Amino acid sequence: MNILESNKIVKTYGNKWNRQEVLKEIDIEVKKGEFVGIMGPSGSGKTTLLNVLSSIDRVSSGSIRVDGKEFTSMNDMELAEFRKRHLGFIFQEYHLLDTLTVKENIMLPLTVNKFSKKVAQKMFEGVAQELGILEIQDKYPNEISGGQKQRTAAARAFVHEPSIIFADEPTGALDSKSASDLLNKLSDLNAKRESTIVMVTHDPQAASYCSRVIFIRDGQIFTKLNRGEERRQDFFNDIIKTQAVLGGVGV
Numbered sequence: 001m002n003i004l005e006s007n008k009i010v011k012t013y014g015n016k017w018n019r020q021e022v023l024k025e026i027d028i029e030v031k032k033g034e035f036v037g038i039m040g041p042s043g044s045g046k047t048t049l050l051n052v053l054s055s056i057d058r059v060s061s062g063s064i065r066v067d068g069k070e071f072t073s074m075n076d077m078e079l080a081e082f083r084k085r086h087l088g089f090i091f092q093e094y095h096l097l098d099t100l101t102v103k104e105n106i107m108l109p110l111t112v113n114k115f116s117k118k119v120a121q122k123m124f125e126g127v128a129q130e131l132g133i134l135e136i137q138d139k140y141p142n143e144i145s146g147g148q149k150q151r152t153a154a155a156r157a158f159v160h161e162p163s164i165i166f167a168d169e170p171t172g173a174l175d176s177k178s179a180s181d182l183l184n185k186l187s188d189l190n191a192k193r194e195s196t197i198v199m200v201t202h203d204p205q206a207a208s209y210c211s212r213v214i215f216i217r218d219g220q221i222f223t224k225l226n227r228g229e230e231r232r233q234d235f236f237n238d239i240i241k242t243q244a245v246l247g248g249v250g251v
Contacts, residue, residue, distance in 0.1 A: 002065075003164050003196045004030035004053065009062035011048055011219075022048045024219040025062070030164070033194040035187065037207040039239070040216035041247055047168065049216060050200045054166040055083055067163035084112050088157030088165035092172040094149045096141045102152050103128070103137035109160040127155045130192070131185050147178030151185060158189055167199040171206050183209045204243060208236035215246055222246060 011023040022045045040046040051057040110120040128134040131151045171179035215222040227235045
């Protein structure tokens with residue numbers, strides 16, 4: 001079953017005298033439970049692709065469906081309702097609210113979606129336990145490390161069990177140990193919960209945790225790599241080789 005389907009999506013900027021086509025009729029399918037990476041050189045369109053797939057930006061033409069629902073034609077109010085129920089987001093810079101505790105930050109999607117207190121507490125405890133942050137639930141963002149902040153942001157993305165989670169360079173602000181801890185946790189959640197994750201990254205180490213990697217160049221799909229039964233180290237080597245052919249992957 002496909003959770004995400006895009007059909008000939010195009011994204012252009014500018015006007016008819018100075019028009020830049022950033023995405024060029026891209027088709028993508030992501031199945032339920034996949035952990036998909038998107039990579040490409042700087043300026044390739046990978047971040048723009050994530051933005052339109054996640055409804056942060058609107059396409060110029062084409063259609064996108066998430067969990068069978070086509071959202072590209074929704075108005076702003078419909079899109080806001082769709083987003084809070086079906087999508088989760090992890091950004092590079094955490095985007096936590098400094099005036100809220102770890103627990104309060106994580107529970108925001110549950111509050112917005114009006115879950116009962118009993119159900120919300122159970123959902124919070126489950127995801128916080130899995131991400132190893134239950135013991136810091138009463139701390140504020142300025143009292144915890146960068147790795148803990150990003151795991152809090154990840155918990156917030158997972159807690160309401162959305163149809164799909166979009167991650168934009170989630171390890172970009174982390175040291176190597178914190179990045180590895182986060183990726184292992186995301187991989188575990190992907191496996192245990194059958195959560196669907198689409199992640200943009202420039203880091204082949206991060207991409208090696210994915211089940212599939214889509215490479216973008218000049219606004220089009222260049223190639224795809226499927227991990228299959230490969231060991232992560234072998235998949236990492238395949239990614240590196242593809243990068244060399246692609247011409248390098250920049251931030």
